[in-house]
Amino acid sequence: MSDRAGRHTAIAPTDAATRGTAEILSVQGVTVRLSGREVLRDVSFAIAPGELTGLIGSNGAGKTTLFRVILGLQRASDGTVLIAGHARSRRNAPIGYVPQKFLLDPDMPLRARDLVGLGLDAHRFGIPRPSRARRALIEEMLAAVDARDFADTRVGLLSGGEQQRVLIAHALIGRPRLLLLDEPLANLDLRAAQEVVELLARIASQLEVAVLISAHEMNPLLPVMDRVVYLAGGRAASGSVAEVVRADVLSELYGSHVDVLNVHGRVLVVAGAGDEGDMHGHEGVFPGRRHAPLPGELAL
Amino acid sequence: MSAALIFAHGFFSSEDVRIAIVVGAVVAVVSGTVGTFTVMRGQSFAGEALGDIGITGGSGAFLFGVGPLWGFVAAGVVAAAAMELIGIQRPRGRDLATGIVLGAALGLAALLLYLDSTLHNTTGAGRTILFGSVFAVSVGTLPLIAGLGAGVLALIALLYRPLLLSCVSAEMAAARGIAVRAVGAAYLLALALAVALAAISIGAILSTALLIGPAATALRLTRRPGLAIAVAGLVGVAAMWLGILLAYDSYYWPPKETGWPVSFFVVTLIFLAYLLSGLPALLRRRGRSG
Numbered sequence: 001m002s003d004r005a006g007r008h009t010a011i012a013p014t015d016a017a018t019r020g021t022a023e024i025l026s027v028q029g030v031t032v033r034l035s036g037r038e039v040l041r042d043v044s045f046a047i048a049p050g051e052l053t054g055l056i057g058s059n060g061a062g063k064t065t066l067f068r069v070i071l072g073l074q075r076a077s078d079g080t081v082l083i084a085g086h087a088r089s090r091r092n093a094p095i096g097y098v099p100q101k102f103l104l105d106p107d108m109p110l111r112a113r114d115l116v117g118l119g120l121d122a123h124r125f126g127i128p129r130p131s132r133a134r135r136a137l138i139e140e141m142l143a144a145v146d147a148r149d150f151a152d153t154r155v156g157l158l159s160g161g162e163q164q165r166v167l168i169a170h171a172l173i174g175r176p177r178l179l180l181l182d183e184p185l186a187n188l189d190l191r192a193a194q195e196v197v198e199l200l201a202r203i204a205s206q207l208e209v210a211v212l213i214s215a216h217e218m219n220p221l222l223p224v225m226d227r228v229v230y231l232a233g234g235r236a237a238s239g240s241v242a243e244v245v246r247a248d249v250l251s252e253l254y255g256s257h258v259d260v261l262n263v264h265g266r267v268l269v270v271a272g273a274g275d276e277g278d279m280h281g282h283e284g285v286f287p288g289r290r291h292a293p294l295p296g297e298l299a300l
Numbered sequence: 301m302s303a304a305l306i307f308a309h310g311f312f313s314s315e316d317v318r319i320a321i322v323v324g325a326v327v328a329v330v331s332g333t334v335g336t337f338t339v340m341r342g343q344s345f346a347g348e349a350l351g352d353i354g355i356t357g358g359s360g361a362f363l364f365g366v367g368p369l370w371g372f373v374a375a376g377v378v379a380a381a382a383m384e385l386i387g388i389q390r391p392r393g394r395d396l397a398t399g400i401v402l403g404a405a406l407g408l409a410a411l412l413l414y415l416d417s418t419l420h421n422t423t424g425a426g427r428t429i430l431f432g433s434v435f436a437v438s439v440g441t442l443p444l445i446a447g448l449g450a451g452v453l454a455l456i457a458l459l460y461r462p463l464l465l466s467c468v469s470a471e472m473a474a475a476r477g478i479a480v481r482a483v484g485a486a487y488l489l490a491l492a493l494a495v496a497l498a499a500i501s502i503g504a505i506l507s508t509a510l511l512i513g514p515a516a517t518a519l520r521l522t523r524r525p526g527l528a529i530a531v532a533g534l535v536g537v538a539a540m541w542l543g544i545l546l547a548y549d550s551y552y553w554p555p556k557e558t559g560w561p562v563s564f565f566v567v568t569l570i571f572l573a574y575l576l577s578g579l580p581a582l583l584r585r586r587g588r589s590g
Contacts, residue, residue, distance in 0.1 A: 071474075071475045073474055073475065094476065094477075095475065097471075097472060097475035097476075098472075099469055099471040099472055099475075104468060104469075105340075107339075107519050107520075108340055108467070108468070108519075109336075109340075109518070109519050109522050109523050109524055109525050109527070109528040110464075110468065110523070110524075110525055111523055111524060114524060114525060115468065118461065118464060118465050118468070121461060122461045122462060122464070122465035122473065122476055122478065123461075123462065123476045123477055123478055124461055124462075125458050125459070125460075125461065125462065126457060126458060126460060126461065127457055127460045127461070127526075128460075128461060152523075153523075154523045155468075170472075
């Protein structure tokens with residue numbers, strides 16, 4: 001059945017991703033100076049397909065700037081960004097991107113399925129030609145993010161969590177090997193945030209996509225993060241959570257003493273007495289299970 | 301009610317009416333299509349400004365004895381280019397650039413209108429430029445209007461997908477490799493041409509009504525972009541045709557022997573359509589609370 005075939009093309013991992021676990025994104029010594037100020041200094045890390053990486057840092061730490069460099073919207077003053085081993089260019093496999101603080105006008109005549117469809121071919125000129133294959137792809141992506149129930153609702157009328165899911169479908173339908181999400185959990189209530197996190201973990205492992213999520217709060221991501229890139233003062237430390245979220249590593253990064261506290265499975269990064277405060281993990285409560293059960297499977 | 305009461309004597313045999321019906325339809329479809337994006341992009345102010353700037357073009361064309369459409373088109377395109385060149389890259393920069401160009405153009409309009417009235421000793425020109433008359437369009441202008449209209453529609457069809465994503469989020473569009481600035485500039489050109497076409501039919505000042513009104517009405521009634529464009533076009537055409545009919549009939553209304561201006565009817569009908577389009581939502585809210 002053509003429908004079934006369409007489903008498989010929609011969800012099956014890309015050829016390149018199945019070939020191995022070569023690095024999809026490699027950031028090497030990236031420095032960005034904006035009007036004389038060093039926003040990022042010598043930032044290096046790499047991520048592989050199937051991995052979920054948290055880009056953690058407080059507001060103004062340079063998370064969005066780093067995303068803009070990866071997307072090719074901001075030139076790095078120094079250093080290189082390699083996507084699947086190649087310098088970024090427009091012909092690269094597309095990078096899926098969900099921007100920060102996305103709030104669509106409720107008056108915009110655009111259904112959830114229209115926005116997902118734009119993810120497929122918005123870069124092309126002309127009017128989209130409706131076809132069974134196109135419709136099936138959109139339907140499949142909507143199902144993969146559990147957005148079928150509100151597929152025909154105006155995007156602007158959806159809740160924050162629902163909008164995030166539609167945006168993730170929009171970003172994924174072009175079959176990127178790298179998915180960037182800028183603060184996707186900001187402005188979400190605890191339950192919606194947890195749902196989005198679980199969805200992203202599912203996507204990373206089942207679609208073999210490298211997922212990079214920026215957040216100022218690391219606790220919601222703790223159960224699913226394979227790797228953390230911790231940004232402070234424009235510099236980065238990266239590795240597993242156990243390697244990075246440690247008093248000595250973060251103290252060196254901040255350039256002043258910080259403590260890392262484990263409270264009921266949550267991690268708190270607390271500035272030492274008298275130091276300029278830069279504290280994470282002070283909001284919300286999230287069980288710090290390392291291995292969260294992932295409810296449901298991707299609809300295949 | 302007999303047809304004679306609705307269509308006053310000679311309605312269909314009048315060549316002015318036939319031209320008006322064709323021009324009105326072309327202009328309304330173009331305005332509805334472009335206007336839908338204008339409303340989605342929140343560029344109503346740019347649309348209004350380009351319409352007002354048409355006064356400069358229209359009065360200049362009159363001074364040099366050229367057809368007014370040429371004046372509208374030239375002023376619109378030059379103004380759009382100027383807005384794009386000033387192009388201040390800040391959230392409110394777009395409105396700032398628009399305001400600066402609008403101010404300069406209207407200053408020039410003040411001079412041109414003054415020269416029109418002193419050198420040509422007519423007062424009618426100013427009124428036609430500002431408030432237009434679709435009955436005053438000459439047969440010779442028809443091919444130009446149709447050609448420009450088709451050109452604008454083709455440009456919007458070409459830009460459709462990148463433009464739509466740019467409306468949703470310029471950031472997402474840029475991340476997809478869309479040249480957001482170039483798409484915006486091309487769209488501004490389409491807007492300038494659409495406004496020039498509207499100005500020829502209902503006047504430079506009222507062109508905004510045809511651009512924004514039907515589109516705003518359509519956005520209330522539909523939730524799909526393509527359908528919104530179609531509804532905007534239909535509302536515009538309906539307002540145009542009904543306005544033409546009422547203006548023709550008004551010749552027999554008091555005061556005797558002078559018709560009411562067609563632009564008045566068109567703009568009033570568009571306003572009524574917008575008010576009516578709010579009814580479904582209002583009734584739904586009532587129904588839920590009651």
